[in-house]
Amino acid sequence: MNKIPNRQAICEVLNEAAKTDKNIVVLCSDSRGSASLAPFAEAHPDQFVEVGIAEQNLVSISAGMAKAGKRPFAASPACFLSTRSYEQAKVDVAYSNTNVKLIGISGGISYGALGMSHHSAQDFAAMCAIPNMRVYVPSDRHQTKKLMEELVKDEKPAYIRVGRNPVEDIYDEDDTPFEMDRATVLCEGTDAAIIACGEMVRPAKEAAEILKQQGISASVLDMYCLKPLDKESIIRMANAAKVVVSVEEHAPFGGLGSMVSQVVGENCPKKVATMALPDAPVITGTSMEVFNYYGLNAEGIAGKVMELLS
Amino acid sequence: MENLKAKAFSLRKNVLDMIYGAKTGHIGGDFSVMEILVSLYMKEMNISPENQNDPDRDYFVMSKGHSVEAYYSVLAAKGFFPIEEVIEKFSRFRSKYIGHPNNKLPGIEMNSGSLGHGLPVCVGIAKACRMDNRPSRVYTVMGDGELAEGSVWEGVMAASHYQLDNLCVTVDRNRLQISGSTEDVMHHENLKARFEAFGWHVISVDGNDIDALCAAYDEAKTVKGCPTAVIANTIKGCGVSFMENQAGWHHKVPDQAQYEQAVKELTEKEEAARNE
Incomplete structure (x- = not known):
């Protein structure tokens, strides 16, 4: 760890x-x-x-x-x-x-x-x-x-x-793909496009692994650049998939989900689900307890993708 | 030396032209702050079109950004841009001469308009200049109504904490704001004592008297170990009889008769100052 x-x-x-x-x-x-x-x-x-x-x-x-x-x-x-x-x-x-x-x-x-x-x-x-x-x-x-x-x-x-707590590495120290203002593609898929940022990238990546075991092919995009937003990557990933899911540690308004919805809606309309914190004071607990409570974890994300595809 | 007293009345006529032409502006504060700006730009500060990119220049931030018409008049007189263009385009569609300072224009360091920003920004400029041992002095002008903004006092606190004796703040103490008397809206009595309690050197002067202002700024340059506040006791609307000390003239636009009367009075005062 x-x-x-x-x-x-x-x-x-x-x-x-x-x-x-x-x-x-x-x-x-x-x-x-x-x-x-x-x-x-x-x-x-x-x-x-x-x-x-x-x-x-x-x-x-x-x-x-x-x-x-x-x-x-x-x-x-x-x-x-x-x-x-x-x-x-x-x-x-x-x-x-x-x-x-x-x-x-x-x-x-x-x-x-x-x-x-x-x-x-x-x-x-x-x-x-x-x-x-x-x-x-x-x-x-x-x-x-x-x-x-x-x-x-x-x-x-x-x-x-940035968050307060250490988070599991997504990338290798010696081989971190990075281009300024371009989202990082973690994996490509044809059923679902999962677009996440910050601490939600890790569960998004794990969700893709769960989905793979179910025979569902999901792409994962690490959208570390919210502004300027990498619209091109969103459009490319959304075009390749049947559904789009965004995941963020933020209120449900005006964040990644809103922006992804705008881009997909304008360029390649299809079903978008936005996963975020609720429009309410969140429950008390550690980050992990709170994320789990609201389904902002690998199982929750995978579940949302399956729900959209079904 | 140029007659700065006459100049201050002459520049007020440019303000009048801007506001009369655009049918918008904050004339009362423009007229109270005019001698402050003339003293600083024409005599005290090392700022000119020639040195505007020199890191050792002095710095000025117009914290009471709504007095932008007075600011434009003085910057134009200093040679930063042509006054004819300002009068023609002020606040007009697609104009760069907008109703608050905008640093896309030459001579303007920082955008302002929201009150309570200029002093904290100047604390940062003064701190940076001090870190690099630059000779620059840093100036800002606040309104007295502006002092109700809490961020002002965060800046006041920090400036003395960092012992920024290269920083000089002027309060345009005209005692009026848009809703009426500053003392009724949110009082600032014992203003000198308030700044002193925060560890500032304070000089209280007649703020429409250029000689008194320049003496205060010269004194501020000799102060060591703490910042200086110049409380400039001014008259809102100064120079035009029917505007003086009238809160209504905070941002009222003169009609044709008022415009003509104001030009007449300002011209008389300009000539009187020239003949002094």
């Missing part, structure tokens, strides 16, 4: 990049521990800025630093970063086009038992709706590393959501 959460993979990339690029700065809102960024703060104290528990300030200060030539990475729990400082993300980052990377940590229902205040089930919808904001949801630590290696080099705003 992998013990390295995606947030730690982010820290490792930033730590390395900051050695040669003195303009890389990390900003936290009393969140260096939860963001796994304490090692960065220790290794690069001159490139680390503590803002205190003030997420609006975190984002505006980051935008100002970018204006003055820095490459800021602002890390804070996704629940606060994506909504408490939403307007700062909209105006100071996206609208003013400042090179700020917003790192939403412990996203989705990572803080399972802490209640709805700590869940970020709205961040995909919120961030995707802002012009000039890119939105990324990497699935495992290796993909997170590849993504971050691209993001430390570019000059545009982005929001990145």
